[in-house]
Amino acid sequence: MTTRIFGSxxxxxxxxxxxxxxxxxxxxxQLPGMAHAAILRSPHAHAKIxxxxxxxxxxxxxxVAVYTGADTDGVLNPIPCAWLPPDCDIKAVAHPAIAxxxxxxxxxxxxxxxxxxxxxxxxxxxxxxxxYEVLPSVVSPEAAMQPGAPQIHEDAxxxxxxxxxxxxxxxxxxxxxxxxxxxxxxxxxRLIPNAMEPRSAVANWTRSxxxxxxxSTSQNPHIVRFLGSLVTGIPEHKIRxxxxxxxxxxxxxxxxxxxxxxxxxxxxQLNRPVKWTATRSEGFLATIHGxxxxxxxxxAATREGKITAIRTVVYAGMGxxxxxxxxGVPTILHGLIYSGPYDIGATRADIxxxxxxxxxxxxxxxxxRPEATFLIERLIDLLAVExxxxxxxxxxxxxxxxxxxxxxxxxxxxxxxxxxxxxxNMVLGHVDYQALRQEQARMRERGxxxxxxxxxxxxxxxxxxxxxAGAVGFGGGLWESxxxxxxxxxxxxxxxxxxxxxxxxxTTFAQILADELGVDVDDVGIIHGDTSNTPMGWGTYGxxxxxxxxxxxxxxxxxxxxKARLLAAHLLEAAEADVEYEDGKFFVKGSPDQSKTIQxxxxxxxxxxxxxxxxxxxxxxxxxxxxxxxxxxFGTHVAVVEVDKDNGNVVIKRYVxxxxxxxxxxxxxxxxxxxxxxxxxxxxxxxxxxxxxxNGQLLTGSMTDYALPRAHMFPDMEIxxxxxxxxxxxxxxxxxxxxxAIASTVTVxxxxxxxxxxxxxTGIDMPLTPEKVWQAxxxxxxx
Amino acid sequence: xxIQVTVNGxxxxxxxxxxxxxxxxxxxxxxxxGTKIGCDxxxxxxxxxxxDGKTVKSCTCLAVQAEGSEITTIEGVxxxxxxxxxxxxxxxxxxxxxxxxxxxxxITAMELIEKNPDPSEEQVRxxxxxNICRCTxxxxxxxSVLAAAExxxx
Numbered sequence: 051m052t053t054r055i056f057g058s059x060x061x062x063x064x065x066x067x068x069x070x071x072x073x074x075x076x077x078x079x080q081l082p083g084m085a086h087a088a089i090l091r092s093p094h095a096h097a098k099i100x101x102x103x104x105x106x107x108x109x110x111x112x113x114v115a116v117y118t119g120a121d122t123d124g125v126l127n128p129i130p131c132a133w134l135p136p137d138c139d140i141k142a143v144a145h146p147a148i149a150x151x152x153x154x155x156x157x158x159x160x161x162x163x164x165x166x167x168x169x170x171x172x173x174x175x176x177x178x179x180x181x182y183e184v185l186p187s188v189v190s191p192e193a194a195m196q197p198g199a200p201q202i203h204e205d206a207x208x209x210x211x212x213x214x215x216x217x218x219x220x221x222x223x224x225x226x227x228x229x230x231x232x233x234x235x236x237x238x239x240r241l242i243p244n245a246m247e248p249r250s251a252v253a254n255w256t257r258s259x260x261x262x263x264x265x266s267t268s269q270n271p272h273i274v275r276f277l278g279s280l281v282t283g284i285p286e287h288k289i290r291x292x293x294x295x296x297x298x299x300x301x302x303x304x305x306x307x308x309x310x311x312x313x314x315x316x317x318x319q320l321n322r323p324v325k326w327t328a329t330r331s332e333g334f335l336a337t338i339h340g341x342x343x344x345x346x347x348x349x350a351a352t353r354e355g356k357i358t359a360i361r362t363v364v365y366a367g368m369g370x371x372x373x374x375x376x377x378g379v380p381t382i383l384h385g386l387i388y389s390g391p392y393d394i395g396a397t398r399a400d401i402x403x404x405x406x407x408x409x410x411x412x413x414x415x416x417x418x419r420p421e422a423t424f425l426i427e428r429l430i431d432l433l434a435v436e437x438x439x440x441x442x443x444x445x446x447x448x449x450x451x452x453x454x455x456x457x458x459x460x461x462x463x464x465x466x467x468x469x470x471x472x473x474x475n476m477v478l479g480h481v482d483y484q485a486l487r488q489e490q491a492r493m494r495e496r497g498x499x500x501x502x503x504x505x506x507x508x509x510x511x512x513x514x515x516x517x518x519a520g521a522v523g524f525g526g527g528l529w530e531s532x533x534x535x536x537x538x539x540x541x542x543x544x545x546x547x548x549x550x551x552x553x554x555x556x557t558t559f560a561q562i563l564a565d566e567l568g569v570d571v572d573d574v575g576i577i578h579g580d581t582s583n584t585p586m587g588w589g590t591y592g593x594x595x596x597x598x599x600x601x602x603x604x605x606x607x608x609x610x611x612x613k614a615r616l617l618a619a620h621l622l623e624a625a626e627a628d629v630e631y632e633d634g635k636f637f638v639k640g641s642p643d644q645s646k647t648i649q650x651x652x653x654x655x656x657x658x659x660x661x662x663x664x665x666x667x668x669x670x671x672x673x674x675x676x677x678x679x680x681x682x683x684f685g686t687h688v689a690v691v692e693v694d695k696d697n698g699n700v701v702i703k704r705y706v707x708x709x710x711x712x713x714x715x716x717x718x719x720x721x722x723x724x725x726x727x728x729x730x731x732x733x734x735x736x737x738x739x740x741x742x743x744x745n746g747q748l749l750t751g752s753m754t755d756y757a758l759p760r761a762h763m764f765p766d767m768e769i770x771x772x773x774x775x776x777x778x779x780x781x782x783x784x785x786x787x788x789x790x791a792i793a794s795t796v797t798v799x800x801x802x803x804x805x806x807x808x809x810x811x812t813g814i815d816m817p818l819t820p821e822k823v824w825q826a827x828x829x830x831x832x833x
Numbered sequence: 834x835x836i837q838v839t840v841n842g843x844x845x846x847x848x849x850x851x852x853x854x855x856x857x858x859x860x861x862x863x864x865x866x867g868t869k870i871g872c873d874x875x876x877x878x879x880x881x882x883x884x885d886g887k888t889v890k891s892c893t894c895l896a897v898q899a900e901g902s903e904i905t906t907i908e909g910v911x912x913x914x915x916x917x918x919x920x921x922x923x924x925x926x927x928x929x930x931x932x933x934x935x936x937x938x939x940i941t942a943m944e945l946i947e948k949n950p951d952p953s954e955e956q957v958r959x960x961x962x963x964n965i966c967r968c969t970x971x972x973x974x975x976x977s978v979l980a981a982a983e984x985x986x987x
Contacts, residue, residue, distance in 0.1 A: 062924070069923050070907065071906065296931065297931045330874065721973075726970045761964070
């Protein structure tokens with residue numbers, strides 16, 4: 051190729067419809083005869099339902115129907131959990147779509163009203179009378195496992211959902227022999243993903259055909275069809291799920307939720323289209339939460355600063371039920387990555403999944419890896435203090451040396467490629483780390499508190515080999531597929547199984563395809579998000595879309611190109627072996643003037659007037675790509691903060707993100723992913739956090755009460771990168787969707803603690819709000 | 834109640850429920866779904882439209898309060914297909930990802946630039962604090978608004 055669009059920061063082709071209001075999100079769908087559903091949710095965290103009186107609601111103006119758990123019981127199967135890690139005694143408790151006897155969290159669905167308008171449906175909710183007998187509830191995952199805690203599920207004693215262990219190397223010996231041990235208890239507070247588009251579903255059942263069309267705010271429409279079939283009993287080929295325009299997800303639109311199935315149930319009962327859209331406050335209660343760990347962590351090291359082991363006991367909140375991928379998050383995506391970028395001989399994770407009377411927990415951006423990175427980096431900073439060494443030099447000393455094709459870590463996984471120190475050096479040079487330390491010292495002399503946080507990370511993403519998925523209890527595959535189809539005029543469509551929802555793959559995948567085929571990027575179009583016209587795919591999460599789906603696309607394009615080459619050889623009357631390809635053209639070796647373009651081959655293959663013996667008409671191919679391994683992006687982030695010791699306010703003064711995701715298809719989009727992820731991570735460090743009261747009432751249940759990052763709260767960040775290709779990926783690429791959130795929380799946290807160390811502060815539970823910081827300073831100073 | 838409003842230059846006369854929110858009137862009665870609903874506490878700004886020259890959060894305004902007013906929604910920003918410099922700048926600078934907050938961001942940014950044609954980065958950040966974006970970390974939104982202001986000045 052003389053020119054490549056791969057690597058170019060071209061602007062996104064998605065944008066014209068989004069900047070003009072022309073995109074159709076789920077709640078924008080209007081169908082003739084459509085009714086509107088509203089769901090009544092439990093106001094109690096834990097209660098027995100004695101009775102439900104729906105008579106008045108049924109008579110209310112505009113009301114078409116009212117359904118309760120008695121109606122859905124036996125018609126809708128329980129909402130499944132699709133990730134059940136093996137060998138951990140997991141309790142796959144039943145999760146009814148509508149609670150019938152017991153509600154287990156504030157927000158559990160107890161009834162649904164269908165009315166002609168949304169306003170009428172919400173009015174009628176007020177008229178439903180539920181007689182609850184309130185039961186004791188428990189919120190904290192550690193408290194839920196204590197003797198005497200309220201029992202949430204009969205078949206899960208002590209509220210233990212599972213006990214999963216990942217152990218590699220001799221951790222006990224490492225701790226027994228350690229010169230130094232540092233410990234901490236880390237609160238990975240509960241977060242609420244808050245994608246800007248609330249969840250929504252439009253279900254359209256056609257009784258005459260026995261077919262369901264479901265518009266759904268999903269990151270994985272094919273999984274919705276698969277699991278939706280299991281829940282509703284509708285054969286999979288008679289369900290069409292459409293999720294072409296989805297307003298962000300960050301993990302919160304992975305799960306199979308009850309609400310979408312309830313909406314489908316209503317449509318099936320009434321034989322008319324039904325729409326349900328969550329209000330934001332409803333979303334706070336009924337859309338999954340993230341994180342929620344209480345972690346007891348420790349690190350063993352030699353006096354010289356060689357880290358020898360990490361050991362943890364983690365209580366991971368699952369909420370009231372197991373969400374679709376919930377159990378996989380604190381286990382597979384967390385406990386296996388305790389080495390981070392470091393050479394650590396032994397790691398052990400004892401993970402207790404715990405039920406509590408709270409909203410179910412599932413993947414939220416980073417999903418297990420931010421928590422792992424946090425504990426590793428927090429412990430290293432504590433170790434640096436203990437040893438009296440520079441935290442950066444301690445990190446450098448323990449980094450895994452460069453490797454190009456495989457490195458085994460203690461937990462048993464094999465990293466693909468890594469070259470950590472050059473990026474560390476690049477970032478340190480960029481910020482002039484030594485000068486920052488000098489500035490910090492000068493500021494301290496005049497009573498100002500600046501802190502520096504430096505994080506090195508390596509993470510696991512690009513999920514993943516299907517064989518591994520099966521071995522770790524994931525209820526599906528993790529391959530991806532693509533169909534590439536040339537039309538008679540030489541234009542191309544690709545149909546993909548993944549489901550972008552803001553990440554820009556209509557653009558980046560067009561870049562991949564244009565280069566593979568040697569055609570203009572404007573001559574290719576990417577189709578996604580509708581199960582009726584896209585091939586099976588497992589969805590967009592775990593930073594896997596480009597890594598796995600992009601690879602499938604490249605492989606399908608290569609098949610198409612080879613078929614076009616064979617056709618060109620036939621039409622050029624040349625031996626197949628003599629026909630070569632360059633820049634969109636096929637030519638006879640040594641005679642570049644004798645050539646055919648790939649567009650000409652598209653026309654000739656489609657009209658099929660003159661094909662070689664045995665060649666099928668048409669120019670298209672599909673490919674399935676099952677990756678041989680995960681990918682392991684890495685990086686170094688630096689935060690510089692200032693803390694006002696009089697009021698506890700933290701100001702981010704500077705932030706540098708250095709990340710290596712291999713070759714970048716569109717650097718502008720890569721940077722956008724980093725920006726968004728980093729700011730979500732800052733949100734966890736400084737502002738965001740779920741608060742329940744002791745009765746399981748969500749106190750942070752609206753955007754007024756839950757502090758999301760806003761534009762005026764921080765400055766621009768700076769972005770650096772290196773390029774270390776993945777050896778096993780056809781494009782060499784690694785994921786970049788989550789690295790920002792994986793690295794930035796602990797980077798800012800460590801910077802704040804670094805700032806406050808002279809004031810006697812050694813740790814503060816997140817989020818580091820001014821009040822908590824101020825209190826910590828007061829306590830640190832002994833006042 | 835009967836209301837008369839002009840939306841994107843087109844006059845409408847409609848019978849509405851007194852409690853109907855303006856955003857539902859625009860989306861459901863007029864079919865202008867470019868205006869989004871992102872919250873229910875007037876926090877997120879996804880529903881921002883321009884009413885009589887000023888931005889309003891249309892989820893916090895009744896349709897009847899719009900009586901006699903002129904409203905511009907995102908669909909009215911480039912009626913003949915020629916993008917406003919703010920739209921162009923959002924496109925050029927990757928100022929959106931999922932696009933759900935974008936209509937509110939663009940309408941807000943247009944007013945911001947009208948009031949202050951040469952804003953500083955800090956002024957842009959302050960001006961956008963009533964609009965929440967969860968995808969971009971705001972960095973490229975701020976960049977877009979600064980670029981749009983510059984384009985409008987030149």
